[in-house]
Amino acid sequence: MATAPAPKASRxxxxxxxxxxxxxxxxxxxxxxxxxxxxxxxxxxLIAMMFLLNPPAKxxxxxxxxxxxxxxxxxxxxxxxxxKSDPFLxxxxxxxxxxxxxxxxxxxxxLADVSVPGLVNPTEKVGNGGPADLPPINLPAxxxxxxxxxGALEGDFTGSSMATGMPGGYTLQGLPPPxxxxxxxxxxxEIALRDGGGTKASEAAVTRGLIWLAxxxxxxxxxxxxxxxxxxxxxxDTAGTAFGLLPMLGxxxxxxxxPDNPWDKPIEKALAFLIRRQNKKNGDLGGGxxxxxxxxxxxCEAYALTKDPQLKRPAQAAINYIVDSQHAAGxxxxxxxxxxxxSAVGWQVMxxxxxxxxxxxxxxxxxxxxxxxxxxxCDRNNEGYGYVSPGSTAPMSAVGLLCRxxxxxxxxxxxxxxxxxxxxxxxxxxGAAANMYYYYYATQVMHHFGGEGWKNWNEKMREGxxxxxxxxxxxxxxxxxxxxxxGGAGGRVMQTSLSLLTLEVYYRHLPLFQRQxxxxxxxx
Numbered sequence: 001m002a003t004a005p006a007p008k009a010s011r012x013x014x015x016x017x018x019x020x021x022x023x024x025x026x027x028x029x030x031x032x033x034x035x036x037x038x039x040x041x042x043x044x045x046l047i048a049m050m051f052l053l054n055p056p057a058k059x060x061x062x063x064x065x066x067x068x069x070x071x072x073x074x075x076x077x078x079x080x081x082x083x084k085s086d087p088f089l090x091x092x093x094x095x096x097x098x099x100x101x102x103x104x105x106x107x108x109x110x111l112a113d114v115s116v117p118g119l120v121n122p123t124e125k126v127g128n129g130g131p132a133d134l135p136p137i138n139l140p141a142x143x144x145x146x147x148x149x150x151g152a153l154e155g156d157f158t159g160s161s162m163a164t165g166m167p168g169g170y171t172l173q174g175l176p177p178p179x180x181x182x183x184x185x186x187x188x189x190e191i192a193l194r195d196g197g198g199t200k201a202s203e204a205a206v207t208r209g210l211i212w213l214a215x216x217x218x219x220x221x222x223x224x225x226x227x228x229x230x231x232x233x234x235x236x237d238t239a240g241t242a243f244g245l246l247p248m249l250g251x252x253x254x255x256x257x258x259p260d261n262p263w264d265k266p267i268e269k270a271l272a273f274l275i276r277r278q279n280k281k282n283g284d285l286g287g288g289x290x291x292x293x294x295x296x297x298x299x300c301e302a303y304a305l306t307k308d309p310q311l312k313r314p315a316q317a318a319i320n321y322i323v324d325s326q327h328a329a330g331x332x333x334x335x336x337x338x339x340x341x342x343s344a345v346g347w348q349v350m351x352x353x354x355x356x357x358x359x360x361x362x363x364x365x366x367x368x369x370x371x372x373x374x375x376x377x378c379d380r381n382n383e384g385y386g387y388v389s390p391g392s393t394a395p396m397s398a399v400g401l402l403c404r405x406x407x408x409x410x411x412x413x414x415x416x417x418x419x420x421x422x423x424x425x426x427x428x429x430x431g432a433a434a435n436m437y438y439y440y441y442a443t444q445v446m447h448h449f450g451g452e453g454w455k456n457w458n459e460k461m462r463e464g465x466x467x468x469x470x471x472x473x474x475x476x477x478x479x480x481x482x483x484x485x486x487g488g489a490g491g492r493v494m495q496t497s498l499s500l501l502t503l504e505v506y507y508r509h510l511p512l513f514q515r516q517x518x519x520x521x522x523x524x
């Protein structure tokens with residue numbers, strides 16, 4: 001049977017196969033070149049268009065950063081490492097500011113030119129109102145808030161939505177709402193200083209005091225009541241840090257970087273320290289209700305002055321802790337839920353009012369209960385206030401009367417306010433007692449009350465504080481707590497803080513019951 005022929009053997013050798021494959025590959029590559037060129041050209045054009053549409057961001061200037069909340073983070077995740085430093089020098093303060101010759105500021109023509117920490121913009125508008133010869137502005141009581149607020153009758157509760165209590169009487173020409181933080185700005189400060197009774201010497205004293213505080217700040221950002229000075233207080237870092245922060249905030253300085261603000265880093269570090277200490281579950285800032293109230297005021301003021309969103313949550317949480325800690329009878333004391341004392345109530349009420357000014361949430365019921373507590377410790381015979389029961393000591397009366405001004409709008413014509421001042425504050429004028437805590441509260445009461453009583457009080461208080469400020473040495477700019485009624489508890493830090501806040505009274509909180517400005521009176 002015939003068989004199929006066997007296939008012929010291939011004549012291709014391995015070398016021939018390699019050469020053929022290489023030729024095919026080269027031909028294929030040649031075919032791909034046009035496509036590759038087109039792809040490359042397309043991507044180059046695409047990148048160029050993206051660059052034109054999205055140019056690289058320029059570095060923000062200091063002023064731009066100050067206007068952008070997110071550019072100034074409050075870093076509270078972890079404590080900063082310990083640093084070795086001279087206890088009387090702060091690495092975060094401009095050396096030029098530490099050595100500033102504040103006496104030269106007395107040569108300035110404008111009071112605003114000695115505003116802390118030195119010169120302000122000389123072209124800045126002073127105030128934000130019209131000509132000084134305009135008729136006085138009358139602020140009527142808003143409707144629906146009771147009868148006779150600010151007048152001769154006892155006022156009803158003003159409502160928690162009111163940021164400053166009940167305004168009444170006449171306002172200074174062009175100033176922002178009574179009681180607000182707006183007086184801390186350079187322009188408005190001019191009017192507040194002039195008409196309130198501040199001087200270039202008092203502003204220079206404030207500058208010296210703030211420099212001392214900055215030099216004595218711990219590297220972690222806190223202030224220690226038992227710091228590197230002879231008159232030490234009891235250890236309480238929450239209270240100490242609040243006492244360090246409040247005078248800086250009272251001068252209108254914040255953690256926002258700005259060309260004229262060498263205090264931004266000390267303030268930012270202090271705020272971060274408080275936030276690190278805060279209990280993330282209940283908002284407690286530590287150290288007891290006294291120190292918690294003080295630190296809450298600082299957080300609320302910092303938020304009000306900057307609207308930094310990173311401060312809103314801790315500030316609101318601190319306020320919530322105060323609300324939750326209130327006793328059923330309306331007071332606060334050392335710990336949550338304890339029956340109240342007037343001193344602790346004073347700090348909590350001011351924290352709650354600062355929160356309202358900042359736009360935070362404060363329940364109306366909390367304020368109503370605080371008024372009920374004040375009623376429970378008030379002596380109606382002389383409108384004084386006791387510590388935990390009806391009485392009339394000068395310090396507690398000053399606290400109680402200030403709370404009445406803020407919570408119920410008791411103005412300079414309110415018969416109960418007049419009687420309370422005549423019976424409990426005027427008998428203990430500046431210099432009559434060694435109690436800076438009392439003078440801190442009493443000065444605010446008289447500042448809001450106004451009139452000749454405030455003028456006489458202010459001159460003695462202002463000049464007495466300037467005279468007692470340490471003029472030389474490592475403690476230059478501070479006030480000694482030796483012999484003070486609360487010196488053992490607060491030491492030099494508290495004494496200096498309360499003294500500074502008292503000298504800042506003209507602009508720290510604008511008067512609740514403002515009258516016609518001195519400039520307007522001069523035109524008559």
